[in-house]
Amino acid sequence: MSSLVTRVRLKQIEQMIEKGKRLDGRGLNDYREIKVEQGLIERAEGSARVLLGKTDVLVGIKVETGTPFPDTPNEGVQTVNAELVPLASPSFEPGPPDENSIELARIVDRGIRESKAIDTGKLCIEPGKKVFVVFVDVYVLNHDGNLIDASAIAAVSALMNTKMPNYEIENGELKIKTGYTSLPMKSHPVTVTVGKIGSNLIVDPWLEEEQVMDARMSMAINDDGNICAIQKGGSGYFIPQQVIEISKLVQEKAAAIRKKLGW
Amino acid sequence: MRIMPTYFEKKQLVTPGELLAEGDYLAGENTYLEDKKIYAARIGLADVDNKKVNVVALRAFYIPKMGDIVIGTITEVGFNGWSVDIKSPYTALLRASDVLSRPFKPQNDELSQVLNAGDLIVAKIASYDRAHDPQLTVGEPGLGKITRGQIMRVTPTKIPRVIGRKGSMISTIKQETGCQIILGLNGVILVTGKTPEDEELAMMAIRKIEEESHTSGLTDRITQLLKEEKAKREENKIE
Amino acid sequence: MNEKPEKLIDKKGFRLDGRKADELRPVKLEVGVLPNADGSAYIEHGKNKILAGVFGPKEMHPKHLSLPDRMVIRCRYHMAPFSVQERKSPAPSRREVELSKVIRESLEPSVFLELYPRTGIDVFIEVLQADGGTRCASITAASLAIADAGIPMRDLVVACAAGKIDDTVVLDLYDAEDKLGAADVPVAIMPNLNAVTLLQMDGILAPEEFENAVNMAIEGCKKIYALQKEALKNKYTITKEEAEEE
Numbered sequence: 001m002s003s004l005v006t007r008v009r010l011k012q013i014e015q016m017i018e019k020g021k022r023l024d025g026r027g028l029n030d031y032r033e034i035k036v037e038q039g040l041i042e043r044a045e046g047s048a049r050v051l052l053g054k055t056d057v058l059v060g061i062k063v064e065t066g067t068p069f070p071d072t073p074n075e076g077v078q079t080v081n082a083e084l085v086p087l088a089s090p091s092f093e094p095g096p097p098d099e100n101s102i103e104l105a106r107i108v109d110r111g112i113r114e115s116k117a118i119d120t121g122k123l124c125i126e127p128g129k130k131v132f133v134v135f136v137d138v139y140v141l142n143h144d145g146n147l148i149d150a151s152a153i154a155a156v157s158a159l160m161n162t163k164m165p166n167y168e169i170e171n172g173e174l175k176i177k178t179g180y181t182s183l184p185m186k187s188h189p190v191t192v193t194v195g196k197i198g199s200n201l202i203v204d205p206w207l208e209e210e211q212v213m214d215a216r217m218s219m220a221i222n223d224d225g226n227i228c229a230i231q232k233g234g235s236g237y238f239i240p241q242q243v244i245e246i247s248k249l250v251q252e253k254a255a256a257i258r259k260k261l262g263w
Numbered sequence: 264m265r266i267m268p269t270y271f272e273k274k275q276l277v278t279p280g281e282l283l284a285e286g287d288y289l290a291g292e293n294t295y296l297e298d299k300k301i302y303a304a305r306i307g308l309a310d311v312d313n314k315k316v317n318v319v320a321l322r323a324f325y326i327p328k329m330g331d332i333v334i335g336t337i338t339e340v341g342f343n344g345w346s347v348d349i350k351s352p353y354t355a356l357l358r359a360s361d362v363l364s365r366p367f368k369p370q371n372d373e374l375s376q377v378l379n380a381g382d383l384i385v386a387k388i389a390s391y392d393r394a395h396d397p398q399l400t401v402g403e404p405g406l407g408k409i410t411r412g413q414i415m416r417v418t419p420t421k422i423p424r425v426i427g428r429k430g431s432m433i434s435t436i437k438q439e440t441g442c443q444i445i446l447g448l449n450g451v452i453l454v455t456g457k458t459p460e461d462e463e464l465a466m467m468a469i470r471k472i473e474e475e476s477h478t479s480g481l482t483d484r485i486t487q488l489l490k491e492e493k494a495k496r497e498e499n500k501i502e
Numbered sequence: 503m504n505e506k507p508e509k510l511i512d513k514k515g516f517r518l519d520g521r522k523a524d525e526l527r528p529v530k531l532e533v534g535v536l537p538n539a540d541g542s543a544y545i546e547h548g549k550n551k552i553l554a555g556v557f558g559p560k561e562m563h564p565k566h567l568s569l570p571d572r573m574v575i576r577c578r579y580h581m582a583p584f585s586v587q588e589r590k591s592p593a594p595s596r597r598e599v600e601l602s603k604v605i606r607e608s609l610e611p612s613v614f615l616e617l618y619p620r621t622g623i624d625v626f627i628e629v630l631q632a633d634g635g636t637r638c639a640s641i642t643a644a645s646l647a648i649a650d651a652g653i654p655m656r657d658l659v660v661a662c663a664a665g666k667i668d669d670t671v672v673l674d675l676y677d678a679e680d681k682l683g684a685a686d687v688p689v690a691i692m693p694n695l696n697a698v699t700l701l702q703m704d705g706i707l708a709p710e711e712f713e714n715a716v717n718m719a720i721e722g723c724k725k726i727y728a729l730q731k732e733a734l735k736n737k738y739t740i741t742k743e744e745a746e747e748e
Contacts, residue, residue: 099603102596110704217701227712230687230703235610237697240720244713251709278734279612279649280657280694293654295614302694304614304654306734321738322652324540324559326618352559352621393619394570418652477738 046162076123111220152191221254291317334447412455419450531733541651549633558623577606608700634677661690662722
């Protein structure tokens, strides 16, 4: 990625963090403002848009029918894709998904999958033959840091907004009835990302901080306070005590976000 | 003030990350200092000289240094010079103005007539820094295009061992084989002898030095080996 | 396997492959196995068979792939089509792309990147046979290959996973345990510097279980590190012994 931030600015960021403050006035453990809007794309079965500071992520959910995986014949299928749309940042190039968009999609996927956010057991139409397939498409509209948390929150919000048509099986065929039902969900995971700058930990890194930080740790927490996905990223490292410290900090922040969003 | 002992025995084989010493020591070759501790950075033999902890690397690659004599291969003929492969992460450049004794006229001079891709040269590193590729010069006696002899490669860190203390090892080989040997500090060696057999003999000795560089009594063993091989050859000739 | 086993660990604490909760699968390492690579290593970890080759440092082509102030690492984790139960397409999957990235990020902190600006190294990892924990075994081998290439490093990187099967936290899950178990936590460390360079998790763990698993994985890493050091030294000790015999 091109170096968008000058050395002087990077030094400023490092020095302020040493003093426990960030350039936008936040404390080391503070999130930026989170705004969630649901149902803005009527053509999609579900949708949500999250603004995390200036980071802007839109997630659309499409529900279709398909065949189940052979080892889970009675369960619906979940698939997550992410697009780092070129208009979101001068550093995003048009083209097939690169490692960053693939990693983002897989992190969001793991958080939802391992927490069983989507109750895939309730998405079976005909055992072994036909199930509902839930397509979660993450669309990054503006990159101002911490795409992971914004995308994860947007994905869960979109799922919570998702309505599937009522149906019945008549003579082995799927018939759509009137009315809708909410997508069955079992959990509402919250993902929290912590960055490391020097020996300091910061919650919800913003774009310029991401250029200084040497590593990040993202953890997804389910409704029971259990950890359901973790991903370390970046070319730096954490000492083992920091890993444990982060797991405790993340729990606290996830609970706060859950409360704020009313999940 | 008492100096703490080092954590290794003399000439012990160490691997990257192994803690070598703590306290009042200096980080030498292939080691690094972090939090007042000195660690090995490459696999090699650890040693301490005064207060400096060094690791003689068993495997390394050549990074250019000003003034080094190197042997390289021309890879490309460019507009005003040549690109040279000196078996380093960095490609070296030889400017036409360095080679041609008169002012260089791009439209008149055909550079490939002077040096072409595939040619071997002995050169000296004229300049090198972090931001630029190394520049070579051949404007000194003994440097220039190679026309005869055989080329072999050793790990660059072994070159000092091939030279030996006060040049004892390399002199022995030259003497016993009658070969001219140019040692490029980039690990490329040129052996020129009266016959291919003489050249093979010298190359065999050098290969043995590379394999056994970390053992003692090597100079004597090499001398003995060369004498034995020469004796064998004499026997074969008589038969 | 068509039937799901009832228990992954029995009352006496034995797992389906006979191991106890904190037991590692057997590990074999060899350094310098590929004559054309600048550095290489081969690992057998349980039934995993993985080859790692390193090329470089060298100038990158095209030039815009390199950085003006440091070396770049390019890493490709790839599984052979015959490495898994059901033939895998040779085209890179999304999983392979993600693993290539996280493996690269686990190795980067160990290399003195700033020493060789404008150059790059290629790390190629080929999984010949897979049985769970391939990313960890790959990291262990790749790190040896980098050291074998004579590239200066802060430390070796070694990796091992821990996880949860049934209700027990166990070390080093193999494929069946990973698929049927409750959680898998791969960890990579630089053992002498006490630095975690890779950490992932999928599954569900309570915070205390997570802490337990991380500590267990780190202990596993340290055991494998002893074998890594030995394998690296073995490559160079043989000649020393031969010489002394003369």
